[in-house]
Amino acid sequence: MAQTYLYQYKGALRTKQDKCRTTMILDKSRIWLDFNEFCGTDEEDGSPVYLFSQADIVNDSNGNDIELHEGMKVSVFDSDLDALNMPDALLADGIITKNYFEQYPNVKWLIKLIKHKANDRSKEEYFYWMSDLQQTL
Numbered sequence: 001m002a003q004t005y006l007y008q009y010k011g012a013l014r015t016k017q018d019k020c021r022t023t024m025i026l027d028k029s030r031i032w033l034d035f036n037e038f039c040g041t042d043e044e045d046g047s048p049v050y051l052f053s054q055a056d057i058v059n060d061s062n063g064n065d066i067e068l069h070e071g072m073k074v075s076v077f078d079s080d081l082d083a084l085n086m087p088d089a090l091l092a093d094g095i096i097t098k099n100y101f102e103q104y105p106n107v108k109w110l111i112k113l114i115k116h117k118a119n120d121r122s123k124e125e126y127f128y129w130m131s132d133l134q135q136t137l
Contacts, residue, residue, distance in 0.1 A: 004055045009065065015055035022061050024087050026077055027133055029060045033076035033111060035090060035127075039101055042112050048126055051104060052096065052111040068109050072096040076111065082131060092116075092127040 007016035020032035037051040058066050061077065075093050082088040094111040101110070113126040 007057060009057055009067070014057055016057040016059075016065070017053050017055035019053075019058045019060070020079075022077070022079065022089075024077075024079065024089050024130075026061055026089055026130065027091070028075060029062045029064065030075045030077040030091070031058055031060050031066060033078055033092070033094075035078045039104060039110065047115070048113050049097075050094075050111050050113070051099075051107045053109040054106055055108065068096050070096065070098055073114075074111065080129065082129070089130040090127055091130060091133075 004015050004017045007014050009016070022032070033050060033052065035050070038048060039051050040049050041047065042049055053068060056068055058068065060066050066074075073093065073095055075091070077092075078090045080088050080090040092113050093116065094113045097110050097112055099107045099110050101107075115125045116128065
């Protein structure tokens with residue numbers, strides 16, 4: 001996870017964690033998620049859960065400050081490559097929740113991914129690629 005630091009936000013000193021910005025063209029503003037930071041599955045519905053942030057404020061792909069809160073729906077991305085080694089962002093949507101895993105005491109926020117319509121090509125229910133969106137346009 002990226003380093004956190006104190007940050008002046010809305011008149012108060014808060015903690016911020018810079019997420020990755022990108023020059024990759026995305027479908028909308030998204031927050032970077034390291035898909036290598038899988039930490040478990042949701043006990044209720046089996047959805048994948050990932051480590052998300054050590055701080056209350058992160059930035060999105062356009063550099064905008066985003067203040068995280070319980071139950072917040074966010075769209076995320078990670079850099080990926082297609083079969084031809086060309087950039088093809090990995091995309092997902094999820095719900096922010098407070099960290100409930102004791103083995104990750106430095107992490108404040110998790111993200112539980114939300115199911116979407118399964119992609120015909122990949123059969124994935126929780127994430128998709130930017131190229132998948134372009135095929136439907």
